[in-house]
Amino acid sequence: MEVHALDNYYLAITLLITIGYQLFFFAIAFSLKFDKLTDFAGGTNFVVLAIITLAFSGHHNARQIVASLFIMVWGLRLSGFLLFRILKTGKDDRFDDKRDHFFKFLGFWVFQMFWVWTVSLPVTVLNSPNVTQYPQPAFGTGRDIAGVILFAIGFIMEAFSDIQKYIFKSKKSDKSAICDKGFFAFTRHPNYFGEIIIQFAIYMICVSPAANGYVKGQAYKALYATIVGPFFLTILLMFVSGLTLQERPGAKKRYEKNNHWEEYSRYLNRTSILIPFPPQLYEKMPTILKRTIFLEFPIYVFDPEKHSDVGKGQQGAEEGDGNGQNSQDSRQSGDPLVNGQHTSN
Template sequence: MTIHISDDYYLGITAIITLIYQLIIFLIAFTLQTETVTDFGGGSNVALLAILTIIFSQSNHTRQIIATLFQIVWGLRLGLFCLYRMLKTGHGDSRFDELRQNFSKLLVFFILQMIWIWTISLPVTFLNSPKINGGLDQNFGSVTDVLGVILFIFGFLIESIADLQKFIFRTRRTSSKEFMKTGLWAWSRHPNYFDNIALVSILSPLFTILILLFLSGMPLNERPAHLKQYKAGNWVEYSQHLSRTSCLIPFPPSLYEPLPQFIKSTLFLEFPIYRFNPDSDINNAEGNI
């Protein structure tokens, strides 16, 4: 029998659980002055919501079980991989260089993470909720079911492979001038972000896409990486890499390079906020990064 908690959609209880869980992670991160637990706290929170809502629903229907398992697997892989990577390399996340010691700024980051976690979990939360659970067609195997499974597997593999390739590269590189340009990263400068956006375009709301494109994803990775290569005296080679490699959507370098900048900026989402011009932006970039 389905358990009713707070409301028929489990919105209240999942929000409360996320709030408490993330505040605990925030306090650990701020007290110990470390971001080691941050990404693990995000991924594990996503998995926790899936586990709890399927327990509350008391459901044994195939569609709910598969969707819930997918969310658990995705959340745990992300969280555990990020934790292992941080412990293995000992390298901090550059995004937190200015946040780590600032209570207010770090708290704002965690508030955004709370919203992100709760929002991307909504599809499974709704699916397992009493209001939706009782009215579902429980026969699994429709076209949308099959497409959903294929999309998840495709995206999960791209994200996992891209993260692994980047991790191996970072453990083996010997110079700051080296940058990732092989494997999936030869076709996209951020194949792991493309996977997330491809998945959430169907499985979760617009919020995740906005975060990756305009907040804590691309903006905090693109320009800092450009400035790093410029400072390392590697701008000529790196700028050639930028002109040949799609910013987000995987595409053959030989076809991407001759495309007009207008096409790159629109169809391939290489927005002006990601671009770095040493002649005009160096002072501003150094002040913001």
């Protein structure tokens, strides 16, 4: 028998559980200045919500079990890996300017609450009484199969790329060396791509009862509306905490410190930012296609003349000398348009 808790979509109860769960770990992290549980708290929160909503539903059909297990497996793997990594590194540099400031640190945890609750929505609503009251199609629809296949692809990409990069950095004495093997030969961020694929795969499975005409009315709309979960994750990784924090800032740091800049510039030019693609073809692709279809938007591109503090300093010195000459730095941008190169080079 299903449990009716606050509302029949389990939105309120999962939100309250998430707030309580995150505040519990926040209290530990802030009091002890302890970074090691932050990502663990995020990943395991998905597991908690999936278990509770599945248990509350009272209906354990194959689709609910598969979707719930998928998000639990993903959450456990992610939290386990991040916990292992932070135990090895000792601290999380993201919180250097936050861990001593209550509200700034709390702000991160509030955002994590919203992330967990929103991304969990497809499974939460699938397990809710307003959906399970309807007859359910047998597991194995085209969307179910596609979802399982996509989940497997995404999970393999995310898990293997995380492990590959960790091993690569652990074995290299030069921490600025470029990881361009395995999945990283086809995309600069295979873990992000895998994570996005995983969440859309889970959504495809969860929406099957509505897509196949079994669920009606508001429940039908609610299932489709849960696409906000995978879309929110995608926006987060592309424009908030993922690519924007790594692409241009990472290139700027390499350029200014001259950490394998020439090699990295070539890597940028031949490797897709997110969507896996053969590097031999990507390198020759017109820049307009890279900037549109392949999502390498201008906000990610590093231009030394515009974004480098080193370049600005050199320009100021040259103006002070009054010689009117522009010294040509041997380090160039990885963007063919910035370098004045033909896009097919």
